[in-house]
Amino acid sequence: MARAAKRPCRSVEGLAQLRADVTSQPRREEQANQTLTGDVRRIMEFVQAHLCDEHLCVKGIKASCNLHDNNISTRFRMQMGVTIREYIDKARLLLAARLLEDESISAWDVSYVVG
Numbered sequence: 001m002a003r004a005a006k007r008p009c010r011s012v013e014g015l016a017q018l019r020a021d022v023t024s025q026p027r028r029e030e031q032a033n034q035t036l037t038g039d040v041r042r043i044m045e046f047v048q049a050h051l052c053d054e055h056l057c058v059k060g061i062k063a064s065c066n067l068h069d070n071n072i073s074t075r076f077r078m079q080m081g082v083t084i085r086e087y088i089d090k091a092r093l094l095l096a097a098r099l100l101e102d103e104s105i106s107a108w109d110v111s112y113v114v115g
Contacts, residue, residue, distance in 0.1 A: 039065070039072055040079050047088055051095060054115035058084045 042065050050056050061084065062072065077083050082090065092114045099110045 037075065037079065039067055040076050043067070043072070043076060043084060044080075044087070047084075047091060051088075051091055052113055052115050056088060056115060 043061055046061055046065050047056070058073065062068070073084055076087070080087060096110050096114045099105055099113065100107065
């Protein structure tokens with residue numbers, strides 16, 4: 001069975017709306033383990049809220065969350081089993097996979113939306 005052809009790339013306004021729609025949808029990550037510390041939970045929430053920002057980085061997350069503790073990256077890795085960078089990459093890949101299931105969205109659009 002042939003797959004339906006994907007729609008051509010959206011306009012800039014359409015991509016901005018798709019990004020807004022994606023970031024406003026509820027996430028499974030919000031049901032995170034209750035044993036996580038407040039700092040780790042705050043990082044996860046920030047990442048999910050800014051997942052589509054192509055400039056999302058660990059240094060920016062720490063500054064935005066007002067986390068100046070040098071050990072926060074280690075604590076995040078100990079509690080989550082991955083580094084903050086790996087968490088960002090995994091979250092983006094999961095979002096991209098979810099978006100690619102929608103045959104009306106082109107791969108280029110998905111790559112733009114997930115940063």
